Structures are given as structure tokens and as C-alpha cells.
Amino acid sequence: MRLAGSGRAMDLGNTRSERVPKQTLSLRERQQEQGRADIIGAALEIIAESGPQAVSIDRLAEMAHMARATVYARFPDGLDAIISETYRSIGRDLTQRCQSLVSPATPWREVLMTWAREFFAVSAQPRVGTFYNLVGPRLVAASGATGGGSEATLQVFVGSLDNAVRAGELDSSAPVRAIARMLVGALRESGMAIARGELDGEESLEAFGWLVGALTATAGR
Amino acid sequence: MRLAGSGRAMDLGNTRSERVPKQTLSLRERQQEQGRADIIGAALEIIAESGPQAVSIDRLAEMAHMARATVYARFPDGLDAIISETYRSIGRDLTQRCQSLVSPATPWREVLMTWAREFFAVSAQPRVGTFYNLVGPRLVAASGATGGGSEATLQVFVGSLDNAVRAGELDSSAPVRAIARMLVGALRESGMAIARGELDGEESLEAFGWLVGALTATAGR
Numbered sequence: 552m553r554l555a556g557s558g559r560a561m562d563l564g565n566t567r568s569e570r571v572p573k574q575t576l577s578l579r580e581r582q583q584e585q586g587r588a589d590i591i592g593a594a595l596e597i598i599a600e601s602g603p604q605a606v607s608i609d610r611l612a613e614m615a616h617m618a619r620a621t622v623y624a625r626f627p628d629g630l631d632a633i634i635s636e637t638y639r640s641i642g643r644d645l646t647q648r649c650q651s652l653v654s655p656a657t658p659w660r661e662v663l664m665t666w667a668r669e670f671f672a673v674s675a676q677p678r679v680g681t682f683y684n685l686v687g688p689r690l691v692a693a694s695g696a697t698g699g700g701s702e703a704t705l706q707v708f709v710g711s712l713d714n715a716v717r718a719g720e721l722d723s724s725a726p727v728r729a730i731a732r733m734l735v736g737a738l739r740e741s742g743m744a745i746a747r748g749e750l751d752g753e754e755s756l757e758a759f760g761w762l763v764g765a766l767t768a769t770a771g772r
Numbered sequence: 773m774r775l776a777g778s779g780r781a782m783d784l785g786n787t788r789s790e791r792v793p794k795q796t797l798s799l800r801e802r803q804q805e806q807g808r809a810d811i812i813g814a815a816l817e818i819i820a821e822s823g824p825q826a827v828s829i830d831r832l833a834e835m836a837h838m839a840r841a842t843v844y845a846r847f848p849d850g851l852d853a854i855i856s857e858t859y860r861s862i863g864r865d866l867t868q869r870c871q872s873l874v875s876p877a878t879p880w881r882e883v884l885m886t887w888a889r890e891f892f893a894v895s896a897q898p899r900v901g902t903f904y905n906l907v908g909p910r911l912v913a914a915s916g917a918t919g920g921g922s923e924a925t926l927q928v929f930v931g932s933l934d935n936a937v938r939a940g941e942l943d944s945s946a947p948v949r950a951i952a953r954m955l956v957g958a959l960r961e962s963g964m965a966i967a968r969g970e971l972d973g974e975e976s977l978e979a980f981g982w983l984v985g986a987l988t989a990t991a992g993r
Contacts, residue, residue, distance in 0.1 A: 692910055729962065729971060729979030736961020737954035744953055751950075758950030765986035 586625045587636075589615045594637040595679075602678045603634060603686055631690070638687030645673055646703050659711040659718065660763055663734065666704060667759040670738055671745055671752040680746035684739075705735050712766075720767055730766070737762060807846045808857075810836045815858040816900075823899045824855060824907055852911070859908030866894055867924050880932040880939065881984055884955065887925060888980040891959055892966055892973040901967035905960075926956050933987075941988055951987070958983060 576584065593614035597606045608630060612619045626632045652665050674680040708731035715721035737759065744750035797805065814835035818827045829851060833840045847853045873886050895901040929952035936942035958980065965971035 689910070689913055693914070725982055726975050726979045729975045730982055732961055732965055732971060733958035733976075733979055733983060736957040736959070738957070739961060740953055740957020741950065750953060754947050754950045755954075758947045758954055761946055761951055762954060762983060762986070765983070 583625060586615075586617065586621065589617070590622055590625055590633060591637050591640050594633055595640070598637065598682050599676070599679050603682050606630065606634060606637075635687075635690055638683065638691060641673065641679070641683045641687070642703075645669055649707075659714040659720070660767065662711045662714075663708065663763050664756070664760060666707060667738055668756055670704075670742055671755050674742040674745040675752040680742075684742045684746040701735050701739065704738070705731055708732075708734050715766070725766075734759075734762065804846060807836075807838065807842065810838070811843055811846055811854060812858050812861050815854055816861070819858065819903050820897070820900050824903050827851065827855060827858075856908075856911055859904065859912060862894065862900070862904045862908070863924075866890055870928075880935040880941070881988065883932045883935075884929065884984050885977070885981060887928060888959055889977055891925075891963055892976050895963040895966040896973040901963075905963045905967040922956050922960065925959070926952055929953075929955050936987075946987075955980075955983065 590611055593611050594606050596614060597610055608619055608622050611633065612622050615622070622633075623629065626636070649666050649669050652669070653662050657665075674684055709728055712721060712725070712727040712731050716723050716725065716727065721727075741750060741755040741758070745752050745755060811832055814832050815827050817835060818831055829840055829843050832854065833843050836843070843854075844850065847857070870887050870890050873890070874883050878886075895905055930949055933942060933946070933948040933952055937944050937946065937948065942948075962971060962976040962979070966973050966976060
């Protein structure tokens with residue numbers, strides 16, 4: 552597990568391998584996938600403008616320029632499935648954006664800070680931040696499905712801390728996986744507080760920098 | 773807010789003020805309160821033995837040695853209210869146990885570590901840990917009520933870090949409230965992982981010690 556995590560983290564700039572399968576899809580499958588993406592894009596726009604409770608099949612059809620029947624054809628499970636998928640798409644976009652901002656050469660601290668900065672930026676967005684941090688996780692928990700976004704973040708953080716150990720900037724006795732999990736929890740909690748308007752994104756980023764910087768400082772002990 | 777938080781944190785050993793109101797209750801009120809406590813105690817026992825899905829009015833009545841009608845009289849909202857209250861009672865007991873283990877003279881790091889150790893101990897308990905970390909929060913979130921337990925922990929952590937600043941062991945520029953919130957998130961995430969059996973309590977405590985110790989180390993910067 553730990554090796555796999557660190558392998559992924561070292562390969563952060565490369566998301567190409569995930570895109571290859573698309574090229575094997577037929578025209579019809581690609582059109583259907585594009586239709587789903589359009590619906591999710593419309594849902595995101597409605598959420599950003601008016602919140603998740605404003606998402607309806609009618610409004611999605613109107614905004615995505617398709618018939619109601621087409622919306623149902625692309626998402627046979629209806630509105631709940633669309634909302635859940637929209638939630639997951641925010642996490643995927645966030646991960647891809649973070650990955651595009653770092654390379655295998657990016658110092659481990661900067662990798663952690665990039666993830667925090669982008670996550671806090673999403674969390675601070677009106678309505679979208681609330682949806683991503685508070686509403687979405689409940690929906691997904693209620694449906695019994697797993698989120699997935701924080702598992703990906705955990706892998707990246709484990710990889711970053713492994714790199715820190717390799718670089719001699721974090722003591723090799725550090726319980727890397729448990730610390731990485733705590734840093735993920737630190738982000739999650741702050742994201743919820745930012746979305747609720749209880750905490751400022753800037754201050755949160757500073758606090759995260761404090762924790763990460765502190766970890767570094769212990770290397771000299 | 774910050775001043776109030778730190779005031780409570782400095783007064784950790786004293787829970788007497790919270791007990792005074794009970795003495796103003798009539799005999800009947802005290803009996804009703806005892807009845808509620810007995811039902812919650814029975815629910816806790818059932819959860820520890822067989823999990824929350826095994827809690828039923830029948831089993832509660834049997835275990836608390838009272839009639840079904842008495843159970844309903846003490847909790848007119850029925851089973852859901854009993855389960856929610858049981859969840860909150862675990863948090864209250866945890867807080868009281870932590871408070872009894874520290875005094876105003878306890879060094880701030882030890883206060884933080886005490887909270888972590890006791891929380892991880894609950895999280896590692898079979899069934900109870902799952903209920904406290906995974907099932908209960910969802911129930912409370914679904915009912916729209918607030919948890920409360922982590923707000924109390926947040927206040928204690930803010931107070932501890934304020935004490936660290938006062939003692940010159942944490943730089944006064946540290947964003948205390950945001951860091952405290954991140955430490956609460958670190959605990960919450962680890963508690964869930966411990967309850968799911970994905971993380972070891974000992975390793976989590978070590979990781980938390982790493983974060984807290986790291987904070988201290990930055991004082992010398």
C-alpha cells in the first residue's frame with residue numbers, strides 16, 4: 552500500500568494514462584459520455600448560482616439544451632445520481648487541477664500546500680463550497696457509496712511525506728501514513744469551517760503551512 | 773470567542789459548576805432524569821455488545837428493568853432520540869473523563885495528548901468506536917442537530933494553544949484558532965480510520981504527538 556501510494560505521488564504530473572481508455576469508446580459511447588458531462592456541467596452551474604436544491608430535471612434540460620427524456624436516458628437513476636455525480640466531479644476536477652500544478656520535481660511541502668490552497672479555494676466559493684464540504688458528503692454517505700476524493704488526497708500526502716523522508720527532511724521514524732491521514736483530516740475540517748463561513752481561507756492556508764512547516768522543523772531534532 | 777475559549781481551557785479541572793443545577797430539580801424530575809440515564813446506559817451496553825442496530829425499545833426496557841411505556845415516557849420521540857442521545861452521551865463522558873485527567877497546571881501538550889489518547893481509546897472499542905465515529909455523526913447530521921462534542925474539543929485546543937503562546941512555546945503569530953481546528957480535524961479523521969480498522973490507535977497517537985511536538989519545535993525558529 553505505501554509503495555503504491557508513493558509511486559502515484561511521484562507520478563503526479565501524468566494523468567494521461569487515465570485518459571487512454573476514452574479513445575477506445577465508440578462514437579455513440581463518446582456522445583453519451585459528452586451528454587453526461589454536459590448535464591454535470593449544467594448542475595454545477597445551477598449549484599453555483601442558486602444552490603443544490605435548485606437543481607431539477609427541467610432546469611438541467613433547459614441549461615444543457617436537451618430534452619428531459621435525454622437527461623433521464625443519460626442518468627436513469629435521476630436527480631439523486633446527478634447530484635452525487637456532480638459532487639464527485641468537483642473532487643475529480645480539484646485533483647486534476649492540483650496535479651496540473653505540480654510535477655515530480657515539485658518539493659513535497661509545495662505539493663501539500665498546493666492541495667490545501669486549491670481545496671480551500673473551492674471551499675470558499677459561495678454555495679459550491681457548502682455543497683462540496685457539507686451537502687455532498689452527506690448524500691454520498693447516505694447512499695452508502697464512498698467519496699473517493701479524500702482517498703486520492705491521502706495517497707498524494709503519503710507520497711509527499713515519503714519523499715520528505717527520502718530527502719532527509721522528515722525523520723524516517725515518522726508514522727507517515729498516520730500523519731498523512733491527519734493532514735487530510737485537518738483539511739477536511741477547515742474546508743467545512745470555511746464553507747460555513749466560520750474560518751477564512753487565507754488563515755486556514757497559513758495554519759496548514761504552520762503544521763507542514765512544523766513537520767519540517769522536527770527533522771533537525 | 774477566543775477569550776472565552778481560553779478561559780474554559782484554563783478551568784479544565786472544574787466541572788462542578790455544571791452539576792449545581794441538578795440540585796434544584798424536584799424529586800420527580802431527578803427520578804425522570806435517572807430513568808433517562810438508565811435507558812442511555814442500557815443503549816450503550818447493547819451497542820457495545822451487538823451494535824446500534826440491535827437497540828430496540830423491547831431490549832432497552834428489559835435491560836433497564838422498566839416497562840416499555842416508561843421508556844416511551846422518558847423519550848417521547850422514541851428510538852431515534854435514544855440513539856442520538858446515546859451518541860451525545862459518549863462525547864460528554866469522553867469530555868468529562870479528559871477534564872478529570874488534567875488540571876490547570878497540566879502542560880498544554882499533555883492536555884492535547886490526553887484528549888487524543890482518550891478519543892482514540894473510545895474509537896478503538898469494537899462497535900462503540902464505529903457508532904461514535906461513523907454511525908452517530910450521520911444520524912445527528914441527518915436530523916439537522918449539531919454534534920457539540922467537537923466544538924467543546926475545539927475550545928479546549930484553542931485554550932491549550934493560547935497557553936502555549938503565553939508560555940512562549942508557540943510563536944504569537946500562530947493562527948491559534950485555525951490550527952486548533954485542524955488538530956480537531958486530524959483527530960476526527962484518525963478516529964474514523966481507527967473505527968474502520970484501517971489505522972492503529974497507538975500509531976495515531978504517535979502521529980498526533982508528531983504534529984503537536986512539531987508545533988513546539990517551531991517555537992525556536
